[in-house]
Amino acid sequence: MPAKTIEAIRGLERDRFRAMVEGDGPALDALLAENVSYVHTNGKRETKRQFIDAITAGRRRYRQIEIQSQDVLPAGRDTCLVSGRALIEMESKNGALLFPIAYTAVHVQTDGQWLLLALQATRVALE
Secondary structure, eight states, X not given: OOHHHHHHHHHHHHHHHHHHHHTOXXXXXXXXXXXXXXXXXXXXXXXXXXXXXXXXXXXXXXXXXXXXXEEEEEOSTTEEEEEEEEEEEEEETTEEXXXXXXXXXXXXXXXXXXXEEEEEEEEOOOO
């Protein structure tokens, strides 16, 4: 897979995290596949609409998402796997939450556009 594709996927990951922090529903809508499966660190699975609505309605507020590591692995012509770690800061009813995650994301190319098809995140111990 060309280096430019790998950099494009890294850019999409940065764009998604930025949109999550900014509560940018239209940006998230453009980055996620219609049939995305988004599994959070608590095991809750959300559809595209559920995920975007929770963020834009303010039920889920991300203060900051810092990518700590990220490997982009080609898995065929139209699929890339991302294996990463990030530090998440969220706003909760009891104040700020800060926790590291490990995640796997699957991006697929459809009609020339890369979209997030699946994400699975897991909380990991602070190192």
